[in-house]
Structures are given as C-alpha cells and as structure tokens.
Amino acid sequence: MAAFVEIQGFFQIRRQHPPLAGGARLRQVAVRASNSAAAVAPAPVVVSDGAASERTVVRLGLPSKGRMAEETLNLLKNCQLTVRQVNPRQYVADIPQLSNLEVWFQRPKDIVRKLHAGDLDLGIVGLDTFSEYGQENEDLIIVHNELKYGDCRLSIAIPMYGIFENINSLQDLAQMPHWTEERPIRVATGFTCLGPRFMKEKGMKHVSFSTADGALEAAPAMGISDAILDLVSSGTTLRENNLKEIDGGVVLESQAVLVASKKSLIQRSGVLDITHEILERLEAHLRAAVQFTVTANMRGSNAEQVAEKIHSQPSLSGLQGPTISPVYCKRDGKVSIDYYAIIICVPQKALYKSVQQLRSIGGSGVLVSPLTYIFEEETPRWRDLLSELGL
Numbered sequence: 001m002a003a004f005v006e007i008q009g010f011f012q013i014r015r016q017h018p019p020l021a022g023g024a025r026l027r028q029v030a031v032r033a034s035n036s037a038a039a040v041a042p043a044p045v046v047v048s049d050g051a052a053s054e055r056t057v058v059r060l061g062l063p064s065k066g067r068m069a070e071e072t073l074n075l076l077k078n079c080q081l082t083v084r085q086v087n088p089r090q091y092v093a094d095i096p097q098l099s100n101l102e103v104w105f106q107r108p109k110d111i112v113r114k115l116h117a118g119d120l121d122l123g124i125v126g127l128d129t130f131s132e133y134g135q136e137n138e139d140l141i142i143v144h145n146e147l148k149y150g151d152c153r154l155s156i157a158i159p160m161y162g163i164f165e166n167i168n169s170l171q172d173l174a175q176m177p178h179w180t181e182e183r184p185i186r187v188a189t190g191f192t193c194l195g196p197r198f199m200k201e202k203g204m205k206h207v208s209f210s211t212a213d214g215a216l217e218a219a220p221a222m223g224i225s226d227a228i229l230d231l232v233s234s235g236t237t238l239r240e241n242n243l244k245e246i247d248g249g250v251v252l253e254s255q256a257v258l259v260a261s262k263k264s265l266i267q268r269s270g271v272l273d274i275t276h277e278i279l280e281r282l283e284a285h286l287r288a289a290v291q292f293t294v295t296a297n298m299r300g301s302n303a304e305q306v307a308e309k310i311h312s313q314p315s316l317s318g319l320q321g322p323t324i325s326p327v328y329c330k331r332d333g334k335v336s337i338d339y340y341a342i343i344i345c346v347p348q349k350a351l352y353k354s355v356q357q358l359r360s361i362g363g364s365g366v367l368v369s370p371l372t373y374i375f376e377e378e379t380p381r382w383r384d385l386l387s388e389l390g391l
C-alpha cells in the first residue's frame with residue numbers, strides 16, 4: 001500500500017479559498033480588528049459578494065516579479081504590445097495597442113487562482129504553475145503552449161552521497177529497502193498536488209511530502225527531507241548543493257504559456273477578440289524568431305529552371321516555395337537576364353546547410369536577414385481554441 005501523507009496546511013489553505021462565482025462583483029468594506037489593542041484604523045479590504053459581473057474591461061494577468069516578469073514584458077514588446085506601467089509598484093497597467101484591456105501584475109500562482117475565480121480573463125504563467133494550481137479545473141484552457149521562455153523541468157533530486165550514492169533512477173529509489181510505512185521517503189516540494197500524483201502514478205510506496213516556498217535544495221543537507229521535487233533549468237543549484245536528478249524523475253517539462261478562462265472567452269464581451277489578436281501577434285513573432293530570410297542570385301535560363309533547382313534541395317523549400325525575380329544586367333549596351341534573385345525563408349538552425357545547398361546549385365551573393373513577423377492566413381492554435389470552446 002502506498003503511504004501518502006497529505007500536507008495539512010496546504011489543504012487548509014485551499015479550503016479557505018473556494019472558487020468564487022465567475023466574474024464576482026467586488027465591493028469595498030471596512031473591517032475592524034476584534035482585538036482592541038490592535039484596533040487601529042479600519043483597513044479597507046476587497047471582498048466578493050458573489051453577484052453577477054458588471055465588468056466590461058478585459059483583464060490580462062502577468063507575473064509581477066521573479067524570473068518570468070521581465071521576459072514576459074519583452075515577449076509582448078517584441079509583438080508590438082508595449083505594457084505601459086506608470087511605476088513599478090503599481091499593479092495595473094495597459095497596452096495602448098489593445099483598447100479595453102487592463103494588465104494586472106500578480107504572482108504566477110495567483111494568476112491561475114484569479115482566472116479560476118473570474119477576476120482575470122487571460123494570463124501568462126509557467127506550465128508548472130498552471131498544472132499545479134489549475135489542475136483538474138475544467139474552466140481553464142491553454143491558448144498558446146510554447147512561448148519559448150521560462151524553460152525548466154519539475155524534477156526529483158536526491159543527494160549524491162551516503163545511501164544515495166549508487167541510486168540513479170526512480171526505480172532504484174523505489175527499490176531501496178529503507179522506506180517503510182513507519183519511515184517513508186520524505187520529499188520536500190512546493191508542488192504538493194503534482195508531486196503526490198506523480199509518485200502514485202509511478203507506484204512509489206511509502207512517500208511523505210513536506211512543503212516550503214524556496215531554497216528547497218537545502219532540505220536534504222538540513223536533515224529535513226531525503227529528496228526534493230523542484231524546478232531545474234541549468235542544474236547549477238542542484239550541483240552546488242550536492243544533489244542529482246534521477247532517470248525517470250521528471251514530472252513535467254515547463255515553459256511559459258498563455259492561458260485563459262473558458263467561461264470568460266465564451267461569455268465576456270471582447271475577450272475572444274483580444275485573445276485572437278494576442279495569439280496572432282505571438283504566433284507571428286514566435287514563428288519568425290526561428291527563421292531567416294535568405295536572398296541569393298542564381299544563374300539560369302528561366303525562372304522555372306531556377307525553381308526546379310531550388311526544389312531539388314531539401315533545406316530550401318521555404319514557406320510556400322521560392323520567390324524568383326529576374327535580375328536585369330546591362331552588358332555591351334544590351335539588357336539581358338543572366339541571373340535570377342531568389343528569396344526564401346530558412347530555419348535558423350539549418351542556415352549553414354541551406355547556404356551550402358544554395359552554392360551547390362549555383363547560388364551566389366547570399367544575403368541573410370532576420371525576420372520579424374510571419375502572419376499566416378490563420379493560426380492553427382486559433383482554430384484549435386475555437387473547436388475546444390465549441391464555437
């Protein structure tokens with residue numbers, strides 16, 4: 001039998017914050033501290049009265065601080081969506097290009113909670129946070145699943161030393177005779193939903209979890225835990241704390257994602273249109289960011305012959321085939337077409353191979369420039385979103 005110790009504090013916290021009715025109306029009330037010694041001026045707090053929403057402005061939640069904050073703003077800027085914040089301590093901002101949109105800066109986990117509560121319509125967070133705080137929540141939906149930053153993995157790590165010296169896989173770890181009902185393996189993690197679920201799926205017996213908000217890598221050396229389950233990207237923090245990952249111990253590969261509330265998308269006016277525009281801009285930028293435009297001159301007797309040569313090379317097909325234009329040269333006072341200029345898009349990763357292939361078919365004067373946006377007729381993610389929403 002697997003032994004799973006539920007973390008009391010965690011579940012209590014969740015119970016104290018039941019989901020609010022979608023788009024709950026907020027009102028301000030004054031609360032007076034009951035302890036007279038502490039009864040200073042009434043503190044205004046915002047509570048929900050559960051009434052139907054009157055909000056007409058669309059709300060996007062962005063990470064207020066931490067690793068994702070700056071890169072999120074940079075991504076939006078690269079999509080020509082400049083977040084205008086009066087000062088860094090103000091939690092609300094706007095994007096001049098998107099009227100009727102408010103940006104709210106929140107901690108990533110609160111973005112997911114507020115989407116669920118109907119207080120935000122859209123958000124950008126790491127997939128790890130979305131999966132931990134939004135799991136099994138049918139209202140939440142991923143609109144763009146790879147924003148290409150915030151890459152990390154949620155992974156189990158154990159000490160390199162002592163009884164773990166020769167343990168290199170989850171299977172090795174599970175088969176250690178040390179773990180019993182009375183003495184389960186103790187795992188420290190901030191992921192108290194994903195962690196137990198993963199261990200259960202993997203058939204790990206005798207596991208208990210404890211939680212902390214940061215610097216988890218210290219827990220094994222402090223004797224607080226045997227293993228940790230935390231985010232890893234470069235692996236430096238693990239190495240510096242004499243910890244190692246194990247085969248089969250990755251719970252989730254994560255990166256930044258654009259998420260939304262289905263209810264908002266379907267019911268709140270303007271959310272779907274803004275989502276479409278943000279998605280189009282993101283897709284156009286992210287597609288372009290991995291491509292180059294390549295122009296070159298090619299000898300040939302006509303454009304079709306040049307096109308055939310290009311299509312014979314696997315790395316030169318471009319988005320929809322090459323654009324070919326005649327180059328008019330003047331020789332001995334006579335204008336003739338000896339060359340054709342070709343324009344193709346090539347994946348950045350395949351640049352050198354493409355240049356070699358161009359040369360092999362007679363290409364010369366190869367110019368390479370970055371691409372800023374590629375707008376397709378329609379983004380596949382938009383179609384997927386509409387079909388998931390049943391629209």
Ligand SMILES: Nc1ncnc2c1ncn2[C@@H]1O[C@H](COP(=O)(O)OP(=O)(O)OP(=O)(O)O)[C@@H](O)[C@H]1O
Binds near residue numbers: 152254
């Ligand atoms: N080492 C890392 N490398 C790359 N991305 C990371 C790394 N650590 C975290 N992230 C990503 O950044 C997100 C935010 O992490 P960050 O540590 O800034 O905030 P947090 O710890 O989730 O928030 P809080 O401050 O409320 O504890 C994570 O959810 C994850 O997606």
Ligand SMILES: O=P(O)(O)OC[C@H]1O[C@H](OP(=O)(O)OP(=O)(O)O)[C@H](O)[C@@H]1O
Binds near residue numbers: 067230231234235238
């Ligand atoms: O593999 P690495 O590149 O070393 O990164 C891993 C570290 O990054 C994250 O912590 P963060 O720096 O966000 O601090 P936190 O614990 O306060 O969240 C994560 O919790 C690890 O501790």
Ligand SMILES: [Mg+2]
Binds near residue numbers: 214
């Ligand atoms: Mg962190």
